[in-house]
Amino acid sequence: MQPQGVDTAPGRVRRWLDELPVGLAPLLIAATGLIAGLYLLVHPVPDQRADLTMWVFGALHADAYQAAAERFVADTDRTVDVQLINYNAVNQKLRSALWAAVNVPDLVEIEKSAAGGFFRGPLDKIGFLDLKPYLERDAILDRVPAHALAAYTDRGAVFGVPHDIHPVLLAYRADIIDPYLARRGLRMEDLATWDDYFRELRGLLVPDERYLLQIEYGDAWAFQIFLMQRGGGIFGPDGRLRMDDDIAVATMTWMIPLVADPGDRKVAESLGNWDPSFYRGFIEGYYIAALCPDWRSSQIQTFAKELHGKLRVVPLPAPVPGGLRTSQMGGTMLGIARSAKDPELAWRFARAIYYGSPEQHGRLFRTTNILTPDRRAWSDPAYHEPRPYWSGQALGEQFIAVADEVPPFYSSGFLPSAQAKLNEAIVSCYSRYRSHGADGFEAYVRQRLTSAADHVRRQMAREPEWDAEE
């Protein structure tokens, strides 16, 4: 029994606890935190982050780089963490990371059309290192077609090295077209221009059942391919918007009737570019040819297995006799963050995966069909072996044959906006042609493209003179 009036130790503690404003539980939480903190102070968790962190949005790229990273560790004793991130997420994560200057990867792959958005602002505050000195020092510029760097070059600085060059060929249903042409004493290789192509194959056209080419008219994808084939582009090398120049007008005036003509001039159709309908349409012969950048050839192989041995590729028919027989679509760059802990190490890894051995590129080509811009690798047997899926053609040779002719693509921070406006213009031109036919169509195209371009120019005019502000 506790005598009254005697203040024992337990009593004092109890009273002190009772007087605590928030009770015992928060005290216990705080004490636990304090003990855990002290423990970590004495026994810190070793930093397990790799020496280099790389973000990649393509699963096949990630697999290839993972293998390269393992070799890199063996060679250099430095670790690389290759992280696969969704295509859309990588851009958002990177922008957020750059903005917050937190968790910025040392290396990152970005899709070409998104790259320009990262090149806005004062040169010295762009999130990527200028890689031109590295490319010059290691004599890599001579190994890569000059056009491959165009999309990643801004104000003279090279913010990314190209993973690919993506030449465009024509993939066609050899099982349907070749016998038809053979009966007429012709081969696909003889059809040198688009006019030749549509004229000589007209006999295969069956309205609503079979078209001669897949051309999507809900967006600017096919239009851009044709535009670049004619020497045009959305932006010029000086960053000037040129989506409404004469070449663009001529391209649109030529392309739209192919898909919009209510009569027999309609020779092309589309069931979509990216969904399963595209492949189903190709498999069922709804269209018998499609524009085919190297990466798309891989997708066709994957999603249209039924076409094994039924397809071939040829250079694109030219817009005019003697014109360009290829174009360009898509692309990926590898950039090194300005905040990279060890830029030299990052460059070594970049060089290892992008400009490594020909065998390494050959392995990647076998799985992705993507042609490296590194000319040294083009001699690897992988590029020259026949592919049964492609009717025994050496697919790599087909792409290599046109690789140096690929037209340059110039990026810009305003590219997404320009592409959106171009998409609108295409749909408007399609509707206009459907309702009014060829009457006044060229004038309409010019006016529509100009109004689309003016919208983008107004946006561009708001851009401050960043470098002048410096």
Added chain:
Amino acid sequence: MPLRTARTAPYLFLAPFVLSFLIFGAYPIIRSVMLSFYITSGPEAQHFVGLDNYLHLLQDPDFWTAVRNTATFALGSVLLQLPLSLGLALLLNRADIRGRNVFRFIFFSPNLMGLVFSALLFMLILAPRFGLLNAALHALFGLPSTTRWLSTPSLVMPALIMVALWLYTGFNMVYFLAALQAVDGELYEAATIDGAGRWAQFWHVTLPGIRPVLIFVVVLSTIGSFQLFELAFLLLGNSSGPDQAGLTIVMYLYQNGFLGGDLGYAAAIGWTLALMVLLLALVQLRITGTGKEAR
């Protein structure tokens, strides 16, 4: 408890929330307001433009296209979805429907699938020539099977509203079911004794009985519709669709902030959207008289 402790205790209890709110709530809000007065580019480049982002926005035809599309979607959602939800709820609230719990689950289940899966599913259903919808329309009404639902400007919004109907009708039905079960059954008995027919019962008993929930669902659906992004973005292949027919306000914000790199303009779009939603909610509450009862 001593007086000093009694005074400080509430503040200490509130402190964790207040601190985290200040850091993760108030600061980003204030920062985004400030950001909307700048043209931004990259991690460090900012250029003060005052109210120019807002002035430019008001003259930006793309923004108004986005507002028009979003408002069309919101109207479609509220005017079609809510009556359907309420109709389903009334039907599945009846005791004489056999297996009504199964039906309730079936109608609610699209909501469990998630937007990404639903978008992929409908890409296939809406596909031209090979899609289920076109095949059905062709078989039933002889309509062309090549209808490009997601590539024809005039069909994009109907397609989006249709998918949203599939996704959210069952979800809102659950709210209405809960509200219907809270309506006093004696009121119906009294109404029946007074000779009220079904329509009169619905109009004078059911609707007033579920009014608070109805207003809540209308406001919530409107706000949700104005925040439309993922569904349209995924269905239209990461784009705003043909002729910008699927461009919504949030998608336009995304395009400017995350594709174009101008977070300042994106912040201005975000705040304009917030203001629009606030005004809409206030108008809806005013029309329905909500809040007057409280006074």
